[in-house]
Amino acid sequence: MSTLTISDKIYNQLSAQIISGEIKPGQKLEEQEIANQFGVSRTPIREAFRLLHTSGLVESKAHKGVTVIELDIDQLSDMYEALQELEALCARLSAERMTAVERKQIQRMHQLSEEAVHSEDVERFAELNNQIHTAIHQGSRNKTLQETIAKLRKRLSLYRQPWLFEKRNRLEASYREHAELVEAIIAGDRDQAFDAMRNHISNTSLGTIDYLISQKPL
Amino acid sequence: MSTLTISDKIYNQLSAQIISGEIKPGQKLEEQEIANQFGVSRTPIREAFRLLHTSGLVESKAHKGVTVIELDIDQLSDMYEALQELEALCARLSAERMTAVERKQIQRMHQLSEEAVHSEDVERFAELNNQIHTAIHQGSRNKTLQETIAKLRKRLSLYRQPWLFEKRNRLEASYREHAELVEAIIAGDRDQAFDAMRNHISNTSLGTIDYLISQKPL
């Protein structure tokens, strides 16, 4: 059992609040205010801010405090463009490196997700979707890739609410894209796995970005 | 003119010392010791440590302080595998997105590097090599990619000494690989640019890793 420090606990809390949307992009975090809120001094708050900064959830400038990152369409496009390639790479590596057991597992997850599609259970599908993607990240056997992707997805998650919304329309499409992806990985087809994942993330991102553009007409 | 805070200055110093090899991988950084060294209190040191952590140059555990990251062969392989794909992607995007001026500029840098090859000026070649790569990163028009690559290269730079050593042997090979790469970007050939860069980084990494394996026989 590891004894978490106060800074760590506060980091976890703030991190969750930011990701859940309780603390919104662009919002400033004031040291004293949060210190009062948690009933501690400013010191561990500052440490927690640094952890948030490391996670890429906030940005900080000297003498100006920290604010939750605010991503515009261009930045989101950049991040999705990178994510698309990195996840596609993971898929290719997974097609090469996964054990037989791992391949069976993603096949099972995919089968389970079929039920979620039929019952239109978006939450359940999202959960299985996450499991499949995570399994493929691990299947790549590359920690650097996993960490980079995890960080990107964490930052992108601040803008996932519309994604869940959009997801309802893309439920069946997503399922079919997964089908192609899982099939390729099980067959050990590097190139098809790469293309299938690249296509899948591309479609996902297009949906999200289109939605954001429609929401925020400049 | 921005007024740098003490934490920032100390971060810059420590960062430079770590990258230059003055502070070695695995070495522990003690707050009080460094505070005395710089003639300040522990507080800004702790802030500087957080910045180092964000850069990925050190790792920290609760109540155990921070230590300079120590990468084994597997981790280096992972990082190079990721770097290879990311840089290749940048090359592809640059082939599509660079302006005519930018294409001329990398051509010019490449031409200059030819002289460095003939005079066997490794330092000069390394400098131009960096410029070419940086230009290609910028040519991708993708900030996320640029930052991710920059961070990876920074961490890898702790182990670049043998690379510079090895580089002497790879001087001409590197130049020829660059030639193919630059040619592809100027011609706007996405796929050739991708393959050329992927091949180039792959060769570079193999050299480095082979060297490290020969140095550290398990």
Added chain:
DNA sequence: ACTTAGAGATTTGTACACAATAAAAAGCCG
């Protein structure tokens, strides 16, 4: 002689006070 328990020393974590910087408000001059 080796292991283990514990006291002391060392190091990191937190609280609080003060200094420095930047933002906001008030005052001054045209």
Added chain:
DNA sequence: CGGCTTTTTATTGTGTACAAATCTCTAAGT
């Protein structure tokens, strides 16, 4: 009245003291 300078205020940066945790070295016990 408007633009600029000065003063005030609020927020972050730094120093210092103390608490908590870890490490180390000693000593007792098997």
